[in-house]
Amino acid sequence: MSLRRPPRGEYIETDTGNKVARKATLVGTQNIMLGGKTVIQPEVMIRGDLVRTIQASSQSGATPNSTAVAIGRYCFLSRGCCLRPPGRLYKGAFTYMPLRMGDHVFVGPGSVVQAASIGSHVHIGAKVVIGEFAIIKDYVRILDGTVVPPNMVIPNFSIVAGQPARLIGEVPEGGHEAFELRDLYKTVGNNPQPAPS
Amino acid sequence: MAAITPYTYIQCPCSDSSTLGRSSDTNSSRADGADDDDDRTFDPRAPRSNYSLYPLEYLLYCEDCHQIRCPRCVAEEIVTYYCPNCLFEVPSSNLKSEGNRCTRSCFQCPICIGPLAVTSVETKPDPSLLAAPDNTAAPQSGPYALTCSYCNWSSTEVGIKFDKPNGIHAQLSKLRNGGTARLTAKERKERRRDPSYRSSAATEQGDGRSGSDEKLDLETQFANLKSFYQSQLADPNASDGGLAALSDLGFSSPTSLSRIMSIYTGGSLHDKKAKLRVGAIREALEVDEGLQLADLDESAAIAQLHSEGHDGTASTSRLSDQPPNFGEAHLHGRSRFVSELRPIPYLLRTKRSKRCPVCRHIISKPEAKVQTTRFRIRLVAGSYIPSIAIRPLSLSSGSGTSASGSAGIPGALLEPLKPAHYLLTFTNPIFESIKVTLGAPAKTPGRFASKVTVLCPEFEIDANTDVWDEALKDPSGAGELRDRERERERRRHKGEEGGNVSNNNNQLEVGKIWERGRNWVSIVVEVVPAWLRLEHGTEEQRLREDEDLLEIPMFVRVEWEAEAVGDEVGAVVGRDKEAREKRELAYWCVLGLGRIRH
Numbered sequence: 096m097s098l099r100r101p102p103r104g105e106y107i108e109t110d111t112g113n114k115v116a117r118k119a120t121l122v123g124t125q126n127i128m129l130g131g132k133t134v135i136q137p138e139v140m141i142r143g144d145l146v147r148t149i150q151a152s153s154q155s156g157a158t159p160n161s162t163a164v165a166i167g168r169y170c171f172l173s174r175g176c177c178l179r180p181p182g183r184l185y186k187g188a189f190t191y192m193p194l195r196m197g198d199h200v201f202v203g204p205g206s207v208v209q210a211a212s213i214g215s216h217v218h219i220g221a222k223v224v225i226g227e228f229a230i231i232k233d234y235v236r237i238l239d240g241t242v243v244p245p246n247m248v249i250p251n252f253s254i255v256a257g258q259p260a261r262l263i264g265e266v267p268e269g270g271h272e273a274f275e276l277r278d279l280y281k282t283v284g285n286n287p288q289p290a291p292s
Numbered sequence: 293m294a295a296i297t298p299y300t301y302i303q304c305p306c307s308d309s310s311t312l313g314r315s316s317d318t319n320s321s322r323a324d325g326a327d328d329d330d331d332r333t334f335d336p337r338a339p340r341s342n343y344s345l346y347p348l349e350y351l352l353y354c355e356d357c358h359q360i361r362c363p364r365c366v367a368e369e370i371v372t373y374y375c376p377n378c379l380f381e382v383p384s385s386n387l388k389s390e391g392n393r394c395t396r397s398c399f400q401c402p403i404c405i406g407p408l409a410v411t412s413v414e415t416k417p418d419p420s421l422l423a424a425p426d427n428t429a430a431p432q433s434g435p436y437a438l439t440c441s442y443c444n445w446s447s448t449e450v451g452i453k454f455d456k457p458n459g460i461h462a463q464l465s466k467l468r469n470g471g472t473a474r475l476t477a478k479e480r481k482e483r484r485r486d487p488s489y490r491s492s493a494a495t496e497q498g499d500g501r502s503g504s505d506e507k508l509d510l511e512t513q514f515a516n517l518k519s520f521y522q523s524q525l526a527d528p529n530a531s532d533g534g535l536a537a538l539s540d541l542g543f544s545s546p547t548s549l550s551r552i553m554s555i556y557t558g559g560s561l562h563d564k565k566a567k568l569r570v571g572a573i574r575e576a577l578e579v580d581e582g583l584q585l586a587d588l589d590e591s592a593a594i595a596q597l598h599s600e601g602h603d604g605t606a607s608t609s610r611l612s613d614q615p616p617n618f619g620e621a622h623l624h625g626r627s628r629f630v631s632e633l634r635p636i637p638y639l640l641r642t643k644r645s646k647r648c649p650v651c652r653h654i655i656s657k658p659e660a661k662v663q664t665t666r667f668r669i670r671l672v673a674g675s676y677i678p679s680i681a682i683r684p685l686s687l688s689s690g691s692g693t694s695a696s697g698s699a700g701i702p703g704a705l706l707e708p709l710k711p712a713h714y715l716l717t718f719t720n721p722i723f724e725s726i727k728v729t730l731g732a733p734a735k736t737p738g739r740f741a742s743k744v745t746v747l748c749p750e751f752e753i754d755a756n757t758d759v760w761d762e763a764l765k766d767p768s769g770a771g772e773l774r775d776r777e778r779e780r781e782r783r784r785h786k787g788e789e790g791g792n793v794s795n796n797n798n799q800l801e802v803g804k805i806w807e808r809g810r811n812w813v814s815i816v817v818e819v820v821p822a823w824l825r826l827e828h829g830t831e832e833q834r835l836r837e838d839e840d841l842l843e844i845p846m847f848v849r850v851e852w853e854a855e856a857v858g859d860e861v862g863a864v865v866g867r868d869k870e871a872r873e874k875r876e877l878a879y880w881c882v883l884g885l886g887r888i889r890h
């Protein structure tokens with residue numbers, strides 16, 4: 096290698112393999128859980144400060160859960176996207192609720208996500224808006240520019256597009272492997288590797 | 293013109309015209325034999341091709357027939373019905389009684405198809421209130437309405453409010469637009485039996501009109517008509533008005549035969565009884581019998597059209613989204629205005645298993661539970677046939693970087709008459725090494741023929757050995773990959789020095805593969821895009837749709853040796869365990885490279 100590694104990389108690489116761009120904005124990091132091997136590109140914003148203010152009654156006594164955003168393994172947050180916990184009135188008072196995301200979730204550049212939950216193996220395209228409390232299940236593909244209305248439920252293996260989002264197809268049996276983000280993970284960071292041909 | 297990323301579509305054998313048993317294609321106008329396949333060039337532009345080409349992900353594979361199967365030819369069987377909104381499974385027994393829509397509280401907006409949420413009418417529809425994934429957040433006091441969280445439509449706009457926040461489907465089925473009650477089937481039956489109802493209905497109208505002017509809703513009219521015809525069928529002696537007993541239509545009945553005979557013999561059989569029966573069928577004459585005069589007075593609709601204009605009318609797509617028989621309108625008074633549309637109960641979705649159309653074996657079967665994504669059987673073509681990835685290859689041709697720029701950038705337009713190179717990477721998914729033979733016409737079909745040269749049409753790909761074996765053998769596999777990348781870069785530079793790429797040893801050489809990996813091989817295809825110029829005086833002076841798209845038809849033949857399956861029909865020869873049998877799979881595919889500048 097002729098090129099010497101720059102002393103300060105573009106990314107901070109954590110022990111669990113997360114690659115967080117120095118130019119990403121993570122607010123309230125103590126409330127943001129990363130499962131590991133997740134890539135957060137520059138100009139991404141995660142609003143961990145929007146933590147729930149009212150605990151569910153079932154949890155009284157237990158230590159209060161202050162997670163605002165929970166992200167699984169091998170997620171990829173593209174440049175300029177925003178994760179924001181949804182909020183609503185709960186027993187007369189306004190509170191935010193956690194945003195949960197499974198494994199192998201790709202969020203395209205410039206997208207805004209305010210879902211209550213996103214499953215695993217989900218591809219969210221560029222400039223997508225996901226409304227508050229939307230529930231997105233597994234193996235779902237959301238095409239570029241889609242607006243998912245608040246509260247919408249998108250079942251497994253759906254392909255949705257449009258404003259508002261409409262089911263336009265189903266993920267075929269042979270299309271499951273395309274959601275894997277292990278290879279994409281390797282292509283970014285301070286020592287990026289070329290994508291396999 | 294929108295740039296495209298290169299793609300590969302594969303043709304399923306089910307659309308092969310030689311197996312269809314008729315030759316309507318111009319391509320196969322001669323008598324087709326099985327061995328003619330190789331000579332016939334597949335035309336991706338043929339109208340039939342639209343329905344036979346699929347990306348690899350959409351194809352399945354039958355292990356018994358050793359053939360590709362596509363969404364068009366597989367036989368589907370429904371495993372589970374479920375609501376896409378509440379994700380509850382609907383037992384198939386409920387489908388018969390309840391129909392194919394969710395009967396819980398799942399509704400779509402009739403205007404924008406967004407999901408509707410139950411909100412309290414009293415409080416102003418606040419967006420944060422619409423969020424009600426659980427009942428704790430549901431509004432506390434009624435009445436309630438369905439509200440769209442996307443376009444803010446509310447069911448109050450059609451005068452529909454609910455007393456309770458749950459069981460919306462049942463409540464809605466009893467409500468007309470405007471909030472008046474709608475009769476249930478039971479109530480209708482009771483009212484029909486009750487003679488006092490009719491008189492009271494007449495007095496309600498106030499003007500003393502009776503009978504045929506009475507308004508019936510669609511369900512009542514149907515019920516009345518049905519009972520009227522049934523009573524006629526049940527009464528064989530009804531001879532007033534020359535009523536023909538429809539029960540005689542039963543083909544097993546002897547009177548039916550005699551009646552038909554009397555028609556054809558002109559009554560020469562002198563069957564008086566039959567003659568009596570042949571006559572006009574009486575139609576419903578009263579409201580009780582289901583008569584409903586068409587309301588031809590459309591002045592109200594015309595006035596509404598005047599005031600609301602075209603924007604106030606419902607589009608055909610919105611009307612088709614409306615559930616059938618759900619509204620109150622008659623066939624001759626269908627809702628035509630946006631202001632009459634009702635909430636749409638969600639259509640159910642299904643999980644389906646798929647069978648091979650030839651041998652009937654199941655080739656895909658999801659687990660029945662709604663929430664699981666697992667499959668019991670999932671034989672996808674991608675595990676059996678090689679995938680083909682296409683990448684533009686930029687070769688510096690000595691005249692500077694600009695010359696190679698066209699093909700180097702993915703999605704860039706192809707320059708007419710300027711040779712461009714593409715790298716095709718074949719990846720072998722099976723655990724045997726395979727031999728691949730490619731066949732492509734020298735010129736693409738169509739009005740504008742681009743020249744195509746496959747530099748290495750025959751090669752072998754190593755078996756798909758276990759990835760972990762490979763990783764253990766070579767711990768710095770990734771580093772090696774980077775080295776290779778640099779090596780490739782070096783070779784490119786050498787090519788530049790040589791001036792003419794095709795003369796360079798390290799560069800494009802006919803019959804040599806470009807690069808080889810564990811279970812993949814890259815080869816180069818050279819294309820000379822056509823000149824998309826139409827001569828003046830030709831009938832059509834404009835390009836047809838997608839005529840600028842450079843698509844190469846390619847015939848792929850894959851051969852390999854596999855362990856013989858003893859119990860298989862036709863494999864009687866190789867009975868011993870060590871026997872290997874030759875397998876072969878051949879199919880057409882289309883390589884979409886890009887658009888040609890014009």
Ligand SMILES: [Zn+2]
Binds near residue numbers: 365
């Ligand atoms: Zn097929």
Ligand SMILES: [Zn+2]
Binds near residue numbers: 377394397638
């Ligand atoms: Zn439902």
Ligand SMILES: [Zn+2]
Binds near residue numbers: 401404405406440441
């Ligand atoms: Zn709406």
Ligand SMILES: [Zn+2]
Binds near residue numbers: 356649
């Ligand atoms: Zn079969």
